[in-house]
Amino acid sequence: MAIAKAERLMNLALCLRGASRPLSKRELRGSIEAYIEAGGEEAFNRMFERDKDDLRELGMVIETVESLDGDTGYIARPDSNRLPPLSLDPAEAAALGLAAKVWQQVRLAGAAGAALQKLRAGGMPETADAEAPFSALEPRIPAGEASFEPLMIACRDRRPVLFEYRKANAARSTPRVVEPWALECWRGHWYLAGWDRGRDDQRVFRLSRITGKVRSRGGDFTAPVPDRVTVRESVAAWAGEHATGQARIRLRTGSGYPLRARATSLVEGSDGWDELELPHGHGLGAWLAEFGPDLVVLEPAELRADVVDRLRAVAKG
Template structure:
């Protein structure tokens, strides 16, 4: 018969894998007697696991929710998944960063060396994405690819990979040689921030479009990222403003709607209440035309538009809309 500690771990694993276990089936699975099974269940209860007895012809057991958190048992895949989730917790914007960091430290302390090595190789920068731009959940990146990218960035080794273009018409992957700087998660997607050696510029690559090549290249001395802030750099690239995290175009206008009706749809804009049916909205976008179109989405009168480039964009947008409403042009 196996040692008591080994039996308890096996018993706990079986109880986690299935809601209800008949007593005889559980004893047979563990190759122990019903009496030994009852003793092992009592030991789990003493450790804080709420194992309930299930009534029935054969009797049985169920692992239920308790009033306190007992010691937890994870398999390798669960432990790695939990560690990755804790590393990216800052992207939720829920204010749990400190708690997540402490939980990761606790988890790492009890991990076997083979898992600690995998977790230590994964360095991630979470970037909180507002609802205005790219970054909605899409194709999932392979966990092995993420580990490879992070390991290369941590070891400061040149990375070679094939990058699949975004457009199906250009389906032939292009070979890239980069100095990987940071692995980033933003809005449900993963990205690699790297210096492209062949193009001589910083690039942000979608991780789900990367197929790494082996082996990695020589070691390199890290370059200084523009602005020195990874989150700000990535946000700026998505917003089309280069290295600044702010929008390249920002304007304001008065809307003939109450602030309470505008605020839920203002994304990262600032809403000022001017009265029961008027408010001022200050927002940004990647172009003046898109900024004008965004203000029109509120389906209300727009007044006091600033600055002048935004007013000019409204003129151009109105002209386009008028031509569209006129119907097809004569041949």
Template sequence: MERIERIHALHRILTAARYPVTVQRLQEDLECSRATVYRDLAYLRDYLMAPVVGNGEAGFRYDTSEGDRFELPGLWLSSEELHSLLAAQQLLMRSGGGVLSNALAPLQQRIEKLLDEHAGGRRLPVERVRVIPHRTRRLDETAFRAVATAVLDRKQLTFEYRARSTDQRTRRSVSPQRLTHYRENWYLDAWDHERDALRSFSVDRISAAKIGEDTARDVADDELDQHLASSYGIFSGAPKGWATIVFSAKAARWVADEHWHSQQQGRFLPDGRYELKVPYSAGRELLMDVMHYGSDAEIVEPVVLREQAKSMLELALSNYGR
């Protein structure tokens, strides 16, 4: 339990208590050490000005004459909520000087106010929190605005698409469904009218986008989730199979805490290695993620995916044989 959560829990316990609460019970309820209980009680009493009375022998409670009136000051956020606010602030600061600066200024001020309230009057050194973009792709801002507008206004969209795999240009006419931010990049999930099927498009490969007059065809959320979220990665579809990857004991410490897929299955093997199973449709993105771990990862099944990984590694090795 994190400190903010403990302070909340401690406040609830003391507020509800009719008799002094022993340190032993506080240790059990807060899942912390005896020393931590005393530190939290001191913080609650000395910094937050809570009416804490009592001692280590008899126990602690709120003074009955003041306890009913005491409330925790300011806004209290969990670590996840605080992280989200700080990340949002950093992202807003990165937009400074662009067309969004004036429009986002009130939001920036609101976030700063929330952070001030959380700090209880102290200044949070937010400049010590950094959000660093990783492997972002350059977007055509005009195309991005057209895509986003078509998604929100529910209008059909036409554009030129340059496929990364073949480098071929095609003209597409689609009904936009969702705009998805995934791994620092933007993707358009849409119904492709020529192919009569759902497709995902990398927005950085879209150009000459034009919003049409016709209303976009809506695809049910269940169908979108089944086609686009049921398999591994952004380039998904109906799962064609499951991949089994075994990671070394060294890499297991990281992989066991990673979220690869909503339906993933993982377990530690007796020798300390970690076995991960994920459903996948197209293996390209999965292979790239597995290759990221180098010799610490091995694709066990299916055989076809294992052979593809082997071929990729052999081609990579050939680059160093000259």
């Protein structure tokens, strides 16, 4: 919504709610600057009717009152536009507190903190730290990538974006024009799901591989947004989470913690290398290639060939 319209709606809402009696169109037009500058009577009437409908769609109760002289007045009585009393039990209050902590590292930190203060002022119960059932939890969502904030806004506003992206097996980044759908954090990394216009298909992008600035593009989305965007499921499949077999690798001692966490078996070696077995599924090779010289694939042969090909492509670049 444009700033000018938002300001005009706010001024109209304040006038209607603060009035002690119904106000006529003439009185409202003389009280709100945007209406004074609206031009002719017809332009003002169209603008006022749209604004009144918009406020009602937002939930404001506006009464229409006929006066004795036949004039029409409008008022938004405080009793009709008051939220019901806030009612939260301690568990619900604790959940909201955790949610506010989650966003403390990103742009939503200020909004989350302010919302929490308002809820407490409105009567949200505060549980003492010693008695809080979730007091030991300190959730964090890392969002250090510079691309997080512009992509979050683009997802919200349904606005296409352009950025440079480097695939795991590529030495150089390439431009991507994407219609962003959703952001989601999976195993400590942020991913964007959306429609890749260049590939004419949906794709998932890891934010840490976006290089340079994220730039907005004009125009509407060209592809429908799914009712449910399966970011985690897509990334899990890419990372071999939906396994169809087992892979055996050698991993340099002290490296590859994410692989060690997923290993179904681990044998420590005395030569500086450990041997691991991992669930093997589609896309695992792209993940293994990221560990470069710290990893050697033993089997299956097709996975080994996939990782070797990816590393050669990087070396040639």
